[in-house]
Amino acid sequence: MLKHKAKVFRPTAFAFPYLATTIVFVIVPLILILVYAFRDGDGNFTLQNFAQVFTNPTNLTQLLKTIGIAAVSTLITLLIAYPTAFILASQPFNKMAILALLFIIPMWINFMLRIFALKSLLVTLGMKQGYVMAVIGIVYDFFPYVLLPIYTVLSNMDKSYLEASRDLGANNIGTFFRVTLPLSIPGVISGVSMMFMPVFSSYAITAMMGDAETSVIGAKIASMFTHQNYGDYGPGSALSFVLLVLVLIVMVVSNVLTRKTNKAPAKGGKA
Amino acid sequence: MNKKSEKISLIAKWAFLIIVLAGIYLPLIMIILYSFSASREVGGEFGNFTFALYKNLFNDTKLLTATKNTIIIGAASASIATILGTTASVGIHYMRTRAKTAMDAASQITIVNAEIVTAMAFFLLIIVLRDAIKIPVQFGLGWLIVCHTIITTPYVILTVSPRLKQLNPNLLEASMDLGAGPMRSLIKVMLPQLAGAMVASFAMAFTLSLDDFVVTNINSAGSGVDTISTYVYAGIKRNMPTDIRALSTIIFVIVLGGLIVFNIVKNKKAKENLHK
Numbered sequence: 001m002l003k004h005k006a007k008v009f010r011p012t013a014f015a016f017p018y019l020a021t022t023i024v025f026v027i028v029p030l031i032l033i034l035v036y037a038f039r040d041g042d043g044n045f046t047l048q049n050f051a052q053v054f055t056n057p058t059n060l061t062q063l064l065k066t067i068g069i070a071a072v073s074t075l076i077t078l079l080i081a082y083p084t085a086f087i088l089a090s091q092p093f094n095k096m097a098i099l100a101l102l103f104i105i106p107m108w109i110n111f112m113l114r115i116f117a118l119k120s121l122l123v124t125l126g127m128k129q130g131y132v133m134a135v136i137g138i139v140y141d142f143f144p145y146v147l148l149p150i151y152t153v154l155s156n157m158d159k160s161y162l163e164a165s166r167d168l169g170a171n172n173i174g175t176f177f178r179v180t181l182p183l184s185i186p187g188v189i190s191g192v193s194m195m196f197m198p199v200f201s202s203y204a205i206t207a208m209m210g211d212a213e214t215s216v217i218g219a220k221i222a223s224m225f226t227h228q229n230y231g232d233y234g235p236g237s238a239l240s241f242v243l244l245v246l247v248l249i250v251m252v253v254s255n256v257l258t259r260k261t262n263k264a265p266a267k268g269g270k271a
Numbered sequence: 272m273n274k275k276s277e278k279i280s281l282i283a284k285w286a287f288l289i290i291v292l293a294g295i296y297l298p299l300i301m302i303i304l305y306s307f308s309a310s311r312e313v314g315g316e317f318g319n320f321t322f323a324l325y326k327n328l329f330n331d332t333k334l335l336t337a338t339k340n341t342i343i344i345g346a347a348s349a350s351i352a353t354i355l356g357t358t359a360s361v362g363i364h365y366m367r368t369r370a371k372t373a374m375d376a377a378s379q380i381t382i383v384n385a386e387i388v389t390a391m392a393f394f395l396l397i398i399v400l401r402d403a404i405k406i407p408v409q410f411g412l413g414w415l416i417v418c419h420t421i422i423t424t425p426y427v428i429l430t431v432s433p434r435l436k437q438l439n440p441n442l443l444e445a446s447m448d449l450g451a452g453p454m455r456s457l458i459k460v461m462l463p464q465l466a467g468a469m470v471a472s473f474a475m476a477f478t479l480s481l482d483d484f485v486v487t488n489i490n491s492a493g494s495g496v497d498t499i500s501t502y503v504y505a506g507i508k509r510n511m512p513t514d515i516r517a518l519s520t521i522i523f524v525i526v527l528g529g530l531i532v533f534n535i536v537k538n539k540k541a542k543e544n545l546h547k
Contacts, residue, residue, distance in 0.1 A: 015362025124314030
Protein backbone atom coordinates (compact mmCIF):
# COMPACT_ATOMS: atom_id res chain seq x y z
CA MET A 1 0.00 0.00 0.00
CA LEU A 2 2.84 2.32 0.85
CA LYS A 3 4.50 1.47 -2.43
CA HIS A 4 1.40 2.41 -4.35
CA LYS A 5 1.24 5.82 -2.71
CA ALA A 6 4.93 6.43 -3.26
CA LYS A 7 4.37 5.88 -6.96
CA VAL A 8 1.67 8.52 -7.08
CA PHE A 9 3.84 11.15 -5.42
CA ARG A 10 7.51 11.30 -6.42
CA PRO A 11 8.79 14.87 -6.44
CA THR A 12 12.19 13.87 -7.83
CA ALA A 13 11.99 16.92 -10.10
CA PHE A 14 13.06 19.01 -7.10
CA ALA A 15 16.57 17.67 -7.57
CA PHE A 16 16.80 18.84 -11.19
CA PRO A 17 18.12 22.39 -10.57
CA TYR A 18 20.87 20.94 -8.43
CA LEU A 19 21.56 18.21 -10.97
CA ALA A 20 21.87 20.84 -13.72
CA THR A 21 24.25 23.06 -11.72
CA THR A 22 26.34 20.03 -10.75
CA ILE A 23 26.71 19.03 -14.40
CA VAL A 24 27.60 22.55 -15.57
CA PHE A 25 29.81 23.66 -12.68
CA VAL A 26 31.35 20.42 -11.38
CA ILE A 27 31.36 17.70 -14.01
CA VAL A 28 32.01 19.79 -17.13
CA PRO A 29 34.97 21.61 -15.49
CA LEU A 30 36.51 18.26 -14.50
CA ILE A 31 36.19 17.15 -18.11
CA LEU A 32 37.86 20.42 -19.12
CA ILE A 33 40.83 19.53 -16.89
CA LEU A 34 41.07 16.22 -18.73
CA VAL A 35 40.87 17.94 -22.13
CA TYR A 36 43.48 20.55 -21.28
CA ALA A 37 45.76 17.92 -19.73
CA PHE A 38 45.82 15.85 -22.94
CA ARG A 39 46.02 18.56 -25.60
CA ASP A 40 48.74 20.85 -26.85
CA GLY A 41 48.54 24.51 -27.89
CA ASP A 42 47.11 23.63 -31.31
CA GLY A 43 44.39 21.39 -29.95
CA ASN A 44 46.01 18.05 -30.81
CA PHE A 45 46.24 15.05 -28.49
CA THR A 46 49.50 14.92 -26.54
CA LEU A 47 51.15 13.33 -23.54
CA GLN A 48 53.70 16.12 -23.45
CA ASN A 49 52.03 17.80 -20.43
CA PHE A 50 52.37 14.67 -18.32
CA ALA A 51 55.91 14.13 -19.52
CA GLN A 52 56.65 17.67 -18.36
CA VAL A 53 55.11 17.00 -14.93
CA PHE A 54 57.04 13.81 -14.34
CA THR A 55 60.38 14.72 -15.89
CA ASN A 56 60.58 18.13 -14.27
CA PRO A 57 62.51 17.41 -11.06
CA THR A 58 61.09 20.42 -9.21
CA ASN A 59 57.53 19.13 -9.72
CA LEU A 60 58.45 15.72 -8.40
CA THR A 61 60.34 16.98 -5.34
CA GLN A 62 57.48 19.43 -4.78
CA LEU A 63 54.97 16.57 -4.78
CA LEU A 64 57.10 14.43 -2.45
CA LYS A 65 57.68 17.43 -0.18
CA THR A 66 53.93 18.01 0.01
CA ILE A 67 53.23 14.37 0.87
CA GLY A 68 55.91 14.64 3.57
CA ILE A 69 54.49 17.85 5.05
CA ALA A 70 50.95 16.42 4.96
CA ALA A 71 52.03 13.14 6.61
CA VAL A 72 54.11 14.77 9.36
CA SER A 73 51.55 17.44 10.22
CA THR A 74 48.66 14.95 10.19
CA LEU A 75 50.57 12.63 12.52
CA ILE A 76 51.40 15.45 14.96
CA THR A 77 47.78 16.65 14.91
CA LEU A 78 46.58 13.11 15.70
CA LEU A 79 49.05 12.81 18.57
CA ILE A 80 47.60 15.96 20.15
CA ALA A 81 43.94 15.59 19.10
CA TYR A 82 43.47 11.97 20.15
CA PRO A 83 44.46 12.38 23.81
CA THR A 84 42.49 15.64 23.93
CA ALA A 85 39.38 13.92 22.57
CA PHE A 86 39.92 10.96 24.90
CA ILE A 87 40.13 13.16 27.99
CA LEU A 88 37.18 15.34 26.91
CA ALA A 89 35.01 12.24 26.39
CA SER A 90 35.92 10.73 29.78
CA GLN A 91 34.60 11.36 33.30
CA PRO A 92 34.32 14.04 34.71
CA PHE A 93 35.13 16.18 31.67
CA ASN A 94 32.20 14.93 29.58
CA LYS A 95 29.83 16.61 32.05
CA MET A 96 31.28 20.05 31.31
CA ALA A 97 29.28 21.14 28.30
CA ILE A 98 31.22 24.25 27.30
CA LEU A 99 34.68 22.71 27.73
CA ALA A 100 34.72 20.65 24.52
CA LEU A 101 33.26 23.61 22.64
CA LEU A 102 36.31 25.72 23.57
CA PHE A 103 38.51 23.34 21.58
CA ILE A 104 36.25 23.36 18.50
CA ILE A 105 35.40 27.09 18.34
CA PRO A 106 38.44 28.15 16.26
CA MET A 107 36.76 26.35 13.36
CA TRP A 108 34.41 29.33 13.04
CA ILE A 109 37.15 31.97 12.89
CA ASN A 110 38.64 32.88 9.51
CA PHE A 111 41.77 30.73 9.16
CA MET A 112 43.93 33.48 7.64
CA LEU A 113 43.34 35.63 10.72
CA ARG A 114 44.17 32.70 13.02
CA ILE A 115 47.35 31.93 11.07
CA PHE A 116 48.34 35.60 11.18
CA ALA A 117 47.82 35.55 14.96
CA LEU A 118 49.88 32.38 15.39
CA LYS A 119 52.68 33.72 13.21
CA SER A 120 52.81 36.93 15.25
CA LEU A 121 53.19 34.91 18.45
CA LEU A 122 55.85 32.54 17.06
CA VAL A 123 57.89 35.42 15.62
CA THR A 124 57.70 37.22 18.97
CA LEU A 125 59.00 34.04 20.62
CA GLY A 126 62.00 34.24 18.28
CA MET A 127 61.12 31.50 15.80
CA LYS A 128 62.32 31.74 12.19
CA GLN A 129 60.06 31.14 9.19
CA GLY A 130 60.58 27.74 7.60
CA TYR A 131 59.37 24.15 7.60
CA VAL A 132 58.94 23.91 11.37
CA MET A 133 56.82 27.05 11.57
CA ALA A 134 54.77 26.01 8.53
CA VAL A 135 54.03 22.60 10.05
CA ILE A 136 53.02 24.24 13.34
CA GLY A 137 50.71 26.51 11.33
CA ILE A 138 49.11 23.59 9.50
CA VAL A 139 48.62 21.67 12.76
CA TYR A 140 47.06 24.77 14.35
CA ASP A 141 44.69 25.27 11.42
CA PHE A 142 43.45 21.69 11.11
CA PHE A 143 43.38 20.71 14.80
CA PRO A 144 39.62 21.30 15.41
CA TYR A 145 38.69 19.45 12.20
CA VAL A 146 40.63 16.36 13.33
CA LEU A 147 39.50 16.62 16.96
CA LEU A 148 35.77 16.80 16.22
CA PRO A 149 35.21 13.41 14.51
CA ILE A 150 37.40 11.58 17.06
CA TYR A 151 35.63 13.29 19.96
CA THR A 152 32.22 12.45 18.47
CA VAL A 153 33.06 8.76 18.12
CA LEU A 154 34.61 8.52 21.60
CA SER A 155 31.76 10.31 23.37
CA ASN A 156 29.09 8.25 21.60
CA MET A 157 30.84 4.98 22.38
CA ASP A 158 28.78 2.43 24.25
CA LYS A 159 30.32 2.50 27.74
CA SER A 160 29.17 -1.08 28.45
CA TYR A 161 32.04 -2.35 26.25
CA LEU A 162 34.50 -0.75 28.66
CA GLU A 163 32.74 -2.21 31.69
CA ALA A 164 32.68 -5.63 30.05
CA SER A 165 36.40 -5.41 29.34
CA ARG A 166 37.15 -4.49 32.97
CA ASP A 167 34.84 -7.17 34.32
CA LEU A 168 36.71 -9.68 32.21
CA GLY A 169 39.93 -8.69 33.93
CA ALA A 170 41.63 -6.22 31.59
CA ASN A 171 43.32 -3.24 33.20
CA ASN A 172 42.95 0.35 31.93
CA ILE A 173 45.78 0.09 29.41
CA GLY A 174 44.58 -3.26 28.09
CA THR A 175 41.04 -1.90 27.76
CA PHE A 176 42.29 1.11 25.85
CA PHE A 177 44.32 -0.81 23.28
CA ARG A 178 41.89 -3.70 22.85
CA VAL A 179 38.53 -1.93 23.05
CA THR A 180 38.59 1.88 22.93
CA LEU A 181 41.23 2.38 20.25
CA PRO A 182 39.83 -0.16 17.74
CA LEU A 183 36.30 1.22 18.20
CA SER A 184 37.49 4.79 17.62
CA ILE A 185 39.36 4.07 14.36
CA PRO A 186 36.47 5.29 12.14
CA GLY A 187 36.72 8.70 13.86
CA VAL A 188 40.49 8.74 13.35
CA ILE A 189 40.09 7.88 9.65
CA SER A 190 37.54 10.61 9.08
CA GLY A 191 39.76 13.07 10.98
CA VAL A 192 42.74 12.14 8.81
CA SER A 193 40.68 12.50 5.64
CA MET A 194 39.61 15.99 6.81
CA MET A 195 43.29 16.93 6.87
CA PHE A 196 45.66 14.92 4.68
CA MET A 197 44.44 15.95 1.21
CA PRO A 198 43.41 19.52 2.17
CA VAL A 199 47.03 20.18 3.23
CA PHE A 200 47.97 19.86 -0.47
CA SER A 201 45.97 23.03 -1.15
CA SER A 202 47.05 24.99 1.93
CA TYR A 203 49.61 27.14 0.18
CA ALA A 204 48.41 30.24 2.03
CA ILE A 205 49.90 28.82 5.24
CA THR A 206 53.24 27.84 3.71
CA ALA A 207 53.49 31.25 2.04
CA MET A 208 52.79 32.99 5.33
CA MET A 209 54.96 30.85 7.61
CA GLY A 210 57.52 29.11 5.41
CA ASP A 211 60.72 30.35 3.79
CA ALA A 212 61.59 30.30 0.07
CA GLU A 213 62.04 26.52 0.23
CA THR A 214 58.78 25.69 1.99
CA SER A 215 55.74 25.22 -0.19
CA VAL A 216 53.07 22.72 -1.12
CA ILE A 217 52.05 21.54 -4.58
CA GLY A 218 48.95 23.75 -4.47
CA ALA A 219 51.20 26.81 -4.74
CA LYS A 220 52.66 25.45 -7.96
CA ILE A 221 49.23 24.82 -9.50
CA ALA A 222 47.96 28.22 -8.34
CA SER A 223 50.92 29.94 -9.98
CA MET A 224 50.13 28.18 -13.27
CA PHE A 225 46.57 29.47 -13.32
CA THR A 226 46.81 33.03 -12.09
CA HIS A 227 48.87 34.18 -15.08
CA GLN A 228 46.81 35.22 -18.04
CA ASN A 229 48.90 33.08 -20.40
CA TYR A 230 47.43 29.95 -21.90
CA GLY A 231 50.77 28.17 -22.18
CA ASP A 232 50.67 26.90 -18.58
CA TYR A 233 47.11 25.61 -18.57
CA GLY A 234 48.13 22.29 -20.15
CA PRO A 235 50.87 21.34 -17.67
CA GLY A 236 48.76 22.83 -14.85
CA SER A 237 45.84 20.61 -15.82
CA ALA A 238 48.12 17.58 -16.02
CA LEU A 239 49.39 18.30 -12.52
CA SER A 240 45.80 18.69 -11.28
CA PHE A 241 44.94 15.39 -12.91
CA VAL A 242 47.75 13.71 -10.96
CA LEU A 243 46.32 15.24 -7.78
CA LEU A 244 42.86 13.99 -8.73
CA VAL A 245 44.20 10.43 -9.04
CA LEU A 246 45.86 10.83 -5.63
CA VAL A 247 42.53 11.95 -4.13
CA LEU A 248 40.87 8.82 -5.54
CA ILE A 249 43.58 6.57 -4.08
CA VAL A 250 43.28 8.17 -0.63
CA MET A 251 39.48 7.82 -0.81
CA VAL A 252 39.57 4.14 -1.76
CA VAL A 253 42.14 3.36 0.95
CA SER A 254 40.14 5.14 3.67
CA ASN A 255 36.91 3.44 2.51
CA VAL A 256 38.52 0.00 2.68
CA LEU A 257 39.99 0.78 6.12
CA THR A 258 36.66 2.04 7.46
CA ARG A 259 34.84 -1.04 6.18
CA LYS A 260 37.42 -3.35 7.71
CA THR A 261 37.30 -1.75 11.13
CA ASN A 262 33.52 -1.47 11.07
CA LYS A 263 33.03 -5.18 10.48
CA ALA A 264 34.39 -6.54 13.74
CA PRO A 265 32.65 -4.62 16.53
CA ALA A 266 29.46 -3.88 14.60
CA LYS A 267 27.99 -7.31 15.36
CA GLY A 268 25.36 -6.98 18.03
CA GLY A 269 26.47 -3.50 19.04
CA LYS A 270 24.93 -0.30 17.85
CA ALA A 271 26.88 1.43 15.13
CA MET B 272 42.76 2.23 41.69
CA ASN B 273 43.40 4.06 44.91
CA LYS B 274 42.30 7.60 45.57
CA LYS B 275 45.74 9.16 45.36
CA SER B 276 46.63 7.90 41.88
CA GLU B 277 43.15 8.87 40.71
CA LYS B 278 43.82 12.41 41.86
CA ILE B 279 47.19 12.52 40.11
CA SER B 280 45.66 11.29 36.87
CA LEU B 281 42.94 13.95 37.10
CA ILE B 282 45.56 16.68 37.58
CA ALA B 283 47.59 15.35 34.64
CA LYS B 284 44.51 15.40 32.42
CA TRP B 285 43.68 18.99 33.39
CA ALA B 286 47.29 19.98 32.75
CA PHE B 287 47.18 18.47 29.26
CA LEU B 288 43.90 20.20 28.38
CA ILE B 289 45.14 23.54 29.69
CA ILE B 290 48.36 23.31 27.65
CA VAL B 291 46.37 22.59 24.47
CA LEU B 292 43.93 25.42 25.25
CA ALA B 293 46.86 27.77 25.82
CA GLY B 294 48.25 26.77 22.44
CA ILE B 295 44.92 27.55 20.81
CA TYR B 296 44.16 30.84 22.56
CA LEU B 297 47.53 32.52 23.27
CA PRO B 298 47.90 33.70 19.64
CA LEU B 299 44.37 35.11 19.68
CA ILE B 300 44.90 36.84 23.05
CA MET B 301 48.12 38.37 21.78
CA ILE B 302 46.35 39.89 18.75
CA ILE B 303 43.57 41.20 20.98
CA LEU B 304 46.15 42.86 23.28
CA TYR B 305 48.09 44.39 20.41
CA SER B 306 44.92 45.73 18.80
CA PHE B 307 45.16 48.38 21.55
CA SER B 308 48.75 49.29 20.71
CA ALA B 309 50.04 51.45 17.89
CA SER B 310 53.15 49.25 17.63
CA ARG B 311 54.16 48.53 14.02
CA GLU B 312 54.66 44.81 14.72
CA VAL B 313 52.80 42.47 17.05
CA GLY B 314 55.23 41.73 19.88
CA GLY B 315 57.01 45.07 19.54
CA GLU B 316 57.10 47.71 22.26
CA PHE B 317 53.53 48.11 23.45
CA GLY B 318 53.56 51.86 24.14
CA ASN B 319 50.36 53.53 25.26
CA PHE B 320 46.96 51.92 25.35
CA THR B 321 45.13 53.35 22.32
CA PHE B 322 42.13 52.88 20.06
CA ALA B 323 44.12 54.20 17.08
CA LEU B 324 43.92 50.94 15.11
CA TYR B 325 40.13 50.86 15.47
CA LYS B 326 39.96 54.44 14.19
CA ASN B 327 42.23 53.45 11.27
CA LEU B 328 40.03 50.45 10.55
CA PHE B 329 36.93 52.59 10.09
CA ASN B 330 38.79 54.78 7.57
CA ASP B 331 40.48 51.88 5.77
CA THR B 332 38.20 51.58 2.73
CA LYS B 333 40.17 48.66 1.27
CA LEU B 334 39.86 46.47 4.34
CA LEU B 335 36.24 47.52 4.91
CA THR B 336 35.41 46.68 1.27
CA ALA B 337 37.10 43.29 1.67
CA THR B 338 35.00 42.68 4.80
CA LYS B 339 31.85 43.78 2.99
CA ASN B 340 32.65 41.50 0.01
CA THR B 341 33.24 38.58 2.39
CA ILE B 342 29.81 39.10 3.96
CA ILE B 343 28.02 39.67 0.62
CA ILE B 344 29.54 36.54 -0.94
CA GLY B 345 28.85 34.52 2.23
CA ALA B 346 25.24 35.64 2.65
CA ALA B 347 24.34 35.37 -1.05
CA SER B 348 25.98 31.99 -1.65
CA ALA B 349 24.68 30.51 1.61
CA SER B 350 21.11 31.63 0.79
CA ILE B 351 21.20 30.14 -2.70
CA ALA B 352 22.97 26.99 -1.44
CA THR B 353 20.34 26.50 1.27
CA ILE B 354 17.47 26.67 -1.24
CA LEU B 355 19.26 24.63 -3.89
CA GLY B 356 20.47 22.03 -1.38
CA THR B 357 17.13 21.68 0.40
CA THR B 358 15.12 21.21 -2.82
CA ALA B 359 17.82 18.78 -4.02
CA SER B 360 17.56 16.80 -0.76
CA VAL B 361 13.78 16.49 -1.16
CA GLY B 362 14.20 15.34 -4.76
CA ILE B 363 16.96 12.86 -3.92
CA HIS B 364 14.92 11.54 -0.99
CA TYR B 365 12.21 10.32 -3.37
CA MET B 366 14.58 8.87 -5.96
CA ARG B 367 15.03 5.16 -6.61
CA THR B 368 18.13 3.53 -5.16
CA ARG B 369 20.33 3.74 -8.24
CA ALA B 370 19.61 7.39 -9.05
CA LYS B 371 20.04 8.20 -5.36
CA THR B 372 23.47 6.58 -5.25
CA ALA B 373 24.53 8.48 -8.38
CA MET B 374 23.33 11.82 -6.98
CA ASP B 375 25.00 11.20 -3.64
CA ALA B 376 28.28 10.38 -5.38
CA ALA B 377 28.03 13.51 -7.55
CA SER B 378 27.42 15.70 -4.52
CA GLN B 379 30.52 14.23 -2.85
CA ILE B 380 32.87 15.28 -5.67
CA THR B 381 33.69 18.79 -4.45
CA ILE B 382 33.85 17.64 -0.81
CA VAL B 383 36.55 15.01 -1.37
CA ASN B 384 38.41 16.73 -4.18
CA ALA B 385 41.54 18.78 -3.45
CA GLU B 386 40.37 22.38 -3.19
CA ILE B 387 43.04 23.64 -5.55
CA VAL B 388 41.72 21.31 -8.28
CA THR B 389 38.13 22.49 -7.74
CA ALA B 390 39.38 26.09 -7.85
CA MET B 391 41.15 25.70 -11.16
CA ALA B 392 38.29 23.68 -12.60
CA PHE B 393 36.09 26.77 -12.03
CA PHE B 394 38.85 28.90 -13.52
CA LEU B 395 39.05 26.78 -16.69
CA LEU B 396 35.26 26.81 -17.00
CA ILE B 397 34.96 30.59 -17.00
CA ILE B 398 37.92 30.93 -19.40
CA VAL B 399 36.26 28.50 -21.84
CA LEU B 400 32.83 30.14 -21.46
CA ARG B 401 34.30 33.59 -22.01
CA ASP B 402 36.89 32.95 -24.74
CA ALA B 403 35.70 29.88 -26.62
CA ILE B 404 31.90 30.09 -26.34
CA LYS B 405 31.92 33.92 -26.14
CA ILE B 406 29.42 34.15 -23.29
CA PRO B 407 29.91 37.55 -21.62
CA VAL B 408 30.89 36.26 -18.17
CA GLN B 409 33.67 37.83 -16.13
CA PHE B 410 35.65 37.28 -12.96
CA GLY B 411 34.27 39.25 -10.04
CA LEU B 412 31.79 39.22 -7.20
CA GLY B 413 29.07 37.39 -9.17
CA TRP B 414 31.38 34.60 -10.27
CA LEU B 415 32.69 34.18 -6.70
CA ILE B 416 29.10 33.84 -5.45
CA VAL B 417 28.52 31.10 -8.05
CA CYS B 418 31.71 29.26 -7.03
CA HIS B 419 30.94 29.48 -3.31
CA THR B 420 27.38 28.27 -3.91
CA ILE B 421 28.67 25.21 -5.74
CA ILE B 422 31.16 24.26 -3.02
CA THR B 423 28.77 24.80 -0.09
CA THR B 424 25.58 23.18 -1.47
CA PRO B 425 26.83 19.59 -0.85
CA TYR B 426 27.18 20.43 2.86
CA VAL B 427 23.56 21.65 2.91
CA ILE B 428 22.49 18.30 1.43
CA LEU B 429 24.58 16.48 4.06
CA THR B 430 22.73 18.40 6.79
CA VAL B 431 19.16 18.31 5.42
CA SER B 432 19.06 14.71 4.10
CA PRO B 433 19.35 12.95 7.49
CA ARG B 434 16.52 15.14 8.85
CA LEU B 435 14.32 14.18 5.88
CA LYS B 436 14.84 10.51 6.67
CA GLN B 437 13.58 11.07 10.22
CA LEU B 438 10.33 12.74 9.12
CA ASN B 439 7.11 10.81 9.49
CA PRO B 440 5.92 10.13 5.90
CA ASN B 441 2.37 9.64 7.16
CA LEU B 442 2.02 13.36 7.87
CA LEU B 443 2.57 14.23 4.22
CA GLU B 444 0.19 11.51 3.11
CA ALA B 445 -2.41 12.62 5.63
CA SER B 446 -2.18 16.13 4.25
CA MET B 447 -2.74 14.88 0.71
CA ASP B 448 -5.56 12.54 1.80
CA LEU B 449 -7.23 15.55 3.36
CA GLY B 450 -7.22 17.24 -0.04
CA ALA B 451 -4.11 19.43 -0.15
CA GLY B 452 -2.16 19.20 -3.40
CA PRO B 453 1.41 17.84 -3.40
CA MET B 454 3.00 21.31 -3.66
CA ARG B 455 0.84 22.72 -0.89
CA SER B 456 1.55 19.69 1.30
CA LEU B 457 5.28 20.08 0.78
CA ILE B 458 5.24 23.75 1.70
CA LYS B 459 2.74 23.53 4.57
CA VAL B 460 3.76 20.18 6.08
CA MET B 461 7.32 19.29 5.12
CA LEU B 462 9.00 22.70 4.97
CA PRO B 463 8.24 23.70 8.59
CA GLN B 464 9.71 20.42 9.77
CA LEU B 465 12.91 21.12 7.83
CA ALA B 466 13.30 24.70 9.11
CA GLY B 467 15.80 23.75 11.84
CA ALA B 468 18.03 21.81 9.47
CA MET B 469 17.84 24.66 6.94
CA VAL B 470 18.98 27.22 9.50
CA ALA B 471 21.84 24.93 10.55
CA SER B 472 22.91 24.40 6.95
CA PHE B 473 22.74 28.13 6.18
CA ALA B 474 25.05 28.79 9.14
CA MET B 475 27.40 26.07 7.95
CA ALA B 476 27.47 27.30 4.33
CA PHE B 477 28.04 30.87 5.53
CA THR B 478 31.04 29.97 7.71
CA LEU B 479 32.51 27.74 5.00
CA SER B 480 32.27 30.65 2.60
CA LEU B 481 33.83 33.12 5.06
CA ASP B 482 36.73 30.73 5.61
CA ASP B 483 37.42 30.03 1.94
CA PHE B 484 40.70 31.12 0.47
CA VAL B 485 41.84 28.88 -2.41
CA VAL B 486 38.75 29.10 -4.65
CA THR B 487 38.44 32.84 -3.99
CA ASN B 488 42.12 33.52 -4.58
CA ILE B 489 42.18 31.82 -7.98
CA ASN B 490 38.74 32.92 -9.17
CA SER B 491 39.08 36.60 -8.32
CA ALA B 492 41.82 36.57 -11.00
CA GLY B 493 42.64 40.19 -11.68
CA SER B 494 39.12 41.44 -10.93
CA GLY B 495 40.38 43.33 -7.90
CA VAL B 496 37.70 41.78 -5.67
CA ASP B 497 39.23 40.98 -2.28
CA THR B 498 37.81 39.07 0.68
CA ILE B 499 39.31 39.12 4.16
CA SER B 500 41.28 35.95 3.36
CA THR B 501 42.79 37.20 0.10
CA TYR B 502 43.43 40.66 1.57
CA VAL B 503 45.45 39.20 4.46
CA TYR B 504 47.24 36.90 2.01
CA ALA B 505 48.22 39.87 -0.15
CA GLY B 506 49.60 41.47 3.03
CA ILE B 507 52.31 38.80 3.17
CA LYS B 508 54.06 40.31 0.16
CA ARG B 509 53.70 43.94 1.14
CA ASN B 510 53.53 45.07 4.75
CA MET B 511 50.76 43.60 6.86
CA PRO B 512 48.36 46.50 7.62
CA THR B 513 48.24 47.07 11.39
CA ASP B 514 44.45 47.55 11.52
CA ILE B 515 43.98 43.85 10.68
CA ARG B 516 44.58 43.41 14.42
CA ALA B 517 41.52 45.52 15.18
CA LEU B 518 39.38 43.63 12.65
CA SER B 519 40.62 40.26 14.01
CA THR B 520 39.74 41.29 17.56
CA ILE B 521 36.20 42.28 16.54
CA ILE B 522 35.73 38.94 14.71
CA PHE B 523 37.24 36.85 17.56
CA VAL B 524 34.99 38.51 20.12
CA ILE B 525 31.83 38.13 18.00
CA VAL B 526 32.50 34.46 17.20
CA LEU B 527 33.72 33.38 20.65
CA GLY B 528 31.08 35.36 22.56
CA GLY B 529 28.27 34.43 20.19
CA LEU B 530 28.97 30.70 20.22
CA ILE B 531 29.49 30.45 23.98
CA VAL B 532 26.29 32.36 24.77
CA PHE B 533 24.37 30.37 22.13
CA ASN B 534 25.50 27.06 23.64
CA ILE B 535 24.86 28.06 27.24
CA VAL B 536 21.30 29.06 26.32
CA LYS B 537 20.84 25.83 24.32
CA ASN B 538 22.08 23.67 27.22
CA LYS B 539 19.82 25.46 29.66
CA LYS B 540 16.81 24.91 27.44
CA ALA B 541 17.70 21.22 26.99
CA LYS B 542 17.90 20.83 30.76
CA GLU B 543 14.56 22.59 31.29
CA ASN B 544 12.92 20.31 28.73
CA LEU B 545 14.36 17.31 30.52
CA HIS B 546 12.76 18.39 33.79
CA LYS B 547 9.35 18.95 32.25
